[in-house]
Amino acid sequence: MAAKTLTIDGRLISAAEDQTVLQAAKDAGIQIPTLCHLEGLSDIGACRLCVVEVAGSNKLLPACVTRIAEGMQVRTDTERLRHYRRMVLELLFAERNHVCAVCVANGHCELQALALALGMDHVRFEYRFPKYSVDITHHSFGIDHNRCILCTRCVRVCWYIEGAGTKNVAGRGAECRIITDLNQSWGTSETCTSCGKCVQACPTGALFKRGSAVAEMERDRTRLEFIVNAREKKQWIV
């Protein structure tokens, strides 16, 4: 694989030509915030947190799906980007009911961690306070739609890693929600293999192991990495 050189935040970086800006930055130790991205899953460029400035482009580009190019000049942490990222978070916090204090994922939540990292000290938009339900009909897992940010990691992991196609997004726009099979309670699903990958993939407290109390829902992403490596690279690294 040929290498290409590019500049990220003023640093000259060499990266493989099929890498994305996100991968190249990560390899160089530059962290770009992400939410819908999860190692091992195909990227969809939906959360817009990873948008970066690329010299010569008047549009902001999502780092997760933008391929690197020779001589590319990327900025990942400008004032303008920080401003937009903070707003993405504000919109998410205002959209559903994210009550960190009583959340199973408190302390282990990517959304919560980002709020901290990006300096979101409060939300300037009106909280929507929508009414959402919690489905704990499955014997091992539950889904709390109040905490869902619609990143679709669970959908993608269910379709492309497990292959069951149990989860999907239904509805449109603000009405979007994650469903099980034909919008039925999880416990009645005929396709769910109860593999739990969706729970491992979830960035917030939306998907959890039943019985988890506040702050107890820690995730083990190495399980996903193990499977993806085994599938794609034929390497079983236990």
Place this chain on the structure above:
Amino acid sequence: METQAATSPETVPSKTEKHPSGDSRFRILEVFAKRHGCRQDALIEILHKAQELFGFLDEGLLLFIARTLKLPPSRVFGVATFYHHFTLTPQGEHTCVVCMGTACYVKGADRLLATVEKASGIKAGETTSDAKLSLLTARCIGACGIAPAVVYDGEVTPRQTPQAVTERIKAWLNHGSH
């Protein structure tokens, strides 16, 4: 228009030579799907056909389609709920669609809608409790030259006024089908 799709998930077998409910519309739908080679990318065409046959898409019907196309149910439900043309609840005997396109809007479509809502006692997207009338809005039916337009039972009617819609709606609600 038929509005009853008397099916439940349990009654749908995986192989459907003849639908156990005895409803011949399933057979018609299956033939239609086969004409599309039961291709998964024909899902939207098949949902259109199903809605045309049954009036709305209930769970049993969606499951039937999922099995016919060998698709996960979550995919069929996801697609059916993405597109506003598809409805998962039964529609009334009559439908009134108020066009809310820009041209109609600047010519008072919002007042027409308010009038129908008042005359029928239901909001847009709802059906009267006696199932006589479903009230819908459209984003633009492309009849801007004759705005404001209202579609009564599929018939585009130009230059509507609050009086005209009231008469039409009252007639339906009072006299039922004719």
Place this chain on the structure above:
Amino acid sequence: MDRLKIATAWMGGCSGCHMSFLDLDEWLFDLAAAVDVVYSPVIDVKVYPRGVDVCLIEGAVANEDNLELLLQIRERTRILVAFGDCAVTGNVTAMRNPLGNADPVLNRAYLRPEDLHPRLPAEPGILPALLPRVLPIQEAVPVDYYIPGCPPPAARIRAILQQLVAGQVPTQTGADLTYG
């Protein structure tokens, strides 16, 4: 230089933020030496005074009294600090908001079938009515600084107060900003 006048107020919250404040232990003596605490649930002052420099507000705006007090505080205070998650986000206090208005919680609390004489509390002038919707304080009045946390750890409260007392613009970075 005049001594800084500091206040704290307690609205729709569990008082956990004040507990955390009290966890500052002996540093409170240092604080007391540097400022005047002119209004707080921990001192016996009934009326919110004028000319307050800094007020820390715990809790969300949940009832009519909260709202009235908040407006008074805003009017009489130079720097208003949202103190803890309830004040900043609504938090647990606002968890009734998805239910639409206050009725479901009142009914659930007071009209239980097992009660002998179920009745909703109604003591006008004594018992403040609940607002239909709980508000984080910045949805009701402009707020100058925010201290998230449920509760905010004592060290964080101290850091902010130290900067305010020193007349600096408080900066919070990294670990100073955690919800929950």
Place this chain on the structure above:
Amino acid sequence: MDHIDLLETKNRELRTRKPLCLRVCMAAGCMSSNGQAVKDSLEKEIRAAGLADQVEVRRVGCLRLCCEGPLVASDPKGELYQKVTPDDAHAVVAALKNGNGELKRGDLQHPFFSRQMSIVLENSGVVDPERIESYIAADGYQALHHALMEMEPKDVVDTVFRSGLRGRGGAGYPTGLKWSTVAKTSGDRKFVVCNADEGDPGAFMDRSVLESDPQRVLEGMAIAAYAVGATQGYIYVRAEYPLAIARLNTAIRQAKQLGLLGGGIFESGFTFNVEIRIGAGAFVCGEETALLASVEGRRGTPRPRPPFPAESGLWGMPTLINNVETFANVPPILRRGAEWFAGIGTQQSKGTKVFALAGKIQRTGLIEVPMGMPLRTIVEEIGGGAPEGNQIKAVQTGGPSGGCIPANELDTPVDYESLVRLGSIMGSGGMIVMDQSTDMVDVARFFMGFCMDESCGKCIPCRAGTVQMHALLEKILKGQATLRDLQRLEELCDMVKNTSLCGLGQTAPNPVLSTLRFFREEYLHRLRSLPISPGIPILPNGSHHGPPVAEAAKT
């Protein structure tokens, strides 16, 4: 079919024509005003008068002046009758023989007609949209024949490139450039897709073209397919356009019967098939990657580009997507040459543009004008200005992605760049005129509501940002917003515009931004002072601080 057959079909059609002809508009506008009954009545009247062998009653597409429908045109007299009722049949037939019945005659010298220029609509209102022979008689399929027999694919691409044709769907990307990308990209199969998902509220150009002259679109697609090396085409058309769908189906069937679609067209080695895909009510499917997802039977959510559909489109294959009007421009360009087309319009914007003129204007309907015509000519001369002596306040172009152009900018020439400079876009061609009674903040709220409902929900800025912008606009309309809210609205507009995934989100703030730019005072006078003023907190439920009492608590 070969060229001789094509010419023979044309000549037979022209030979057998009756000397007199009544063209009855049967596009959706006139159809909804009882057009079918008018046609039936005319046919009956002509039979009764014993004129059946002399007079043809022809179903035609749009005769343009929708507000005066049902419309009937009389040949060779060159008269246009307006608001014709079935009872007028006698008078119309009498007029054929110089009778002078009571008829409302349209003034064909009026600028509404005289200032127009027809390329895309040259056959609209002339040919019978349900008879391919009628299209062939108007030189239909000559361009396809010319391309297949006398041109290499690259020459076709070159001709379109040199014509300067730009995409008529909104953004104005050079059509030739797009074609050449698809032509150069290798793939096992290639596709040509016609975007007929005309979703802008207030736009009906594509519907009219499909209803009036569907064969032209098929011919344009076939030429494009030959140029880029595609064999399969899809037309993605809205379910809301049943008449257009029916006529397209008829057109495809007839073209196949004559060997103008399918295998070995004109006895060449070129094969091209077209299928219709019916949309199901999702505006976002006008975005090309969402449209492709929908054609594949999936949820119509867009994906980031690159890769562009030209490289990786339907099922990962190179795919050419153009809209109806773009394809409709292709046959005349091939027939009359790139230079002819490039001679029309402005330096940057060539040819004509079809607009759907609607709203607070005297003459609503379908118009086609050369690019570069001042907006004033369109709305004041062609459209006759606002009705009842009202003043035009603004003209909205580009639908929910566009903006409101104020009356004092009416001298702007209508071309892609000029409209963008004013914060609007050409869009697909909806043109809504607003007068003094139109509330611009309400208009902004209307479009934001549209975008909110039509957001696919995939990316956060659009899904959640449109909700918040809509809420802020409602707050402003209710008189409960402060300057702080307005600032937040502007911040959100900027953020949603710059960070959304697809065109829907990126342009959703445009109606707000353009009304803020030109009608800012309408926003400002609705604001109230900062909430710090005693006694008036901001309450999200709308009520001012009065007693916000939980009433039930007292009962």
